[in-house]
Amino acid sequence: xxxxxxxxxxxxxxxxxxxxxxxxxxxxxxxxxxxxxxxxxxxxxxxxxxxxxxxxxxxxxxxxxxxxxxxxxxxxxxxxxxxxxxxxxxxxxxxxxxxxxxxxxxxxxxxxxxxxx
Amino acid sequence: xxxxxxxxxxxxxxxxxxxxxxxxxxxxxxxxxxxxxxxxxxxxxxxxxxxxxxxxxxxxxxxxxxxxxxxxxxxxxxxxxxxxxxxxxxxxxxxxxxxxxxxxxxxxxxx
Numbered sequence: 001x002x003x004x005x006x007x008x009x010x011x012x013x014x015x016x017x018x019x020x021x022x023x024x025x026x027x028x029x030x031x032x033x034x035x036x037x038x039x040x041x042x043x044x045x046x047x048x049x050x051x052x053x054x055x056x057x058x059x060x061x062x063x064x065x066x067x068x069x070x071x072x073x074x075x076x077x078x079x080x081x082x083x084x085x086x087x088x089x090x091x092x093x094x095x096x097x098x099x100x101x102x103x104x105x106x107x108x109x110x111x112x113x114x115x116x117x
Numbered sequence: 118x119x120x121x122x123x124x125x126x127x128x129x130x131x132x133x134x135x136x137x138x139x140x141x142x143x144x145x146x147x148x149x150x151x152x153x154x155x156x157x158x159x160x161x162x163x164x165x166x167x168x169x170x171x172x173x174x175x176x177x178x179x180x181x182x183x184x185x186x187x188x189x190x191x192x193x194x195x196x197x198x199x200x201x202x203x204x205x206x207x208x209x210x211x212x213x214x215x216x217x218x219x220x221x222x223x224x225x226x227x228x
């Protein structure tokens with residue numbers, strides 16, 4: 001089934017540990033995104049990538065890094081986790097980079113629920 | 118200043134009624150607008166996109182866009198209990214690099 005796969009589904013992580021959230025898509029979409037969703041704050045963009053080899057910072061990038069070595073994979077790394085990074089993380093993709101003209105909607109993965117203790 | 122604003126709700130409607138969800142945005146240059154539905158514990162699901170002023174209908178859903186008023190809405194006709202979810206309004210950001218989401222409106226349809 002075409003779509004986005006995120007792993008792990010959930011994780012409890014000790015503060016200070018390093019963690020990589022995985023995201024893989026099989027739709028050959030050019031653009032990929034990482035959002036976090038917190039109660040009362042909604043979905044906020046962490047990092048994005050318009051195409052393989054390029055990345056950019058979103059609204060809340062501090063404490064997170066990404067890479068885009070190929071079209072399909074877009075991992076998100078927490079170098080040293082802190083409790084404020086407890087959240088639900090969603091990876092998304094779209095079949096063309098953002099533009100101020102018409103833009104297709106995003107496809108979302110099922111999310112990773114991360115708890116930092 | 119948040120770029121996309123929605124009433125958080127909850128919005129409660131009886132089964133069979135019309136549910137009206139509203140959204141305002143701050144960037145007058147925005148060209149692409151979306152409505153997502155998110156069930157509790159699930160990921161957002163795209164249900165409507167709209168690009169031009171006026172109405173766009175898809176089944177029981179109608180999206181309405183008024184760029185002069187920077188307003189976009191979603192009407193759900195013949196509401197069903199299965200429509201109970203959080204509805205997210207989203208707009209392309211100023212840089213054109215990503216969607217900016219409102220915080221969502223929670224809809225509850227009672228049978």
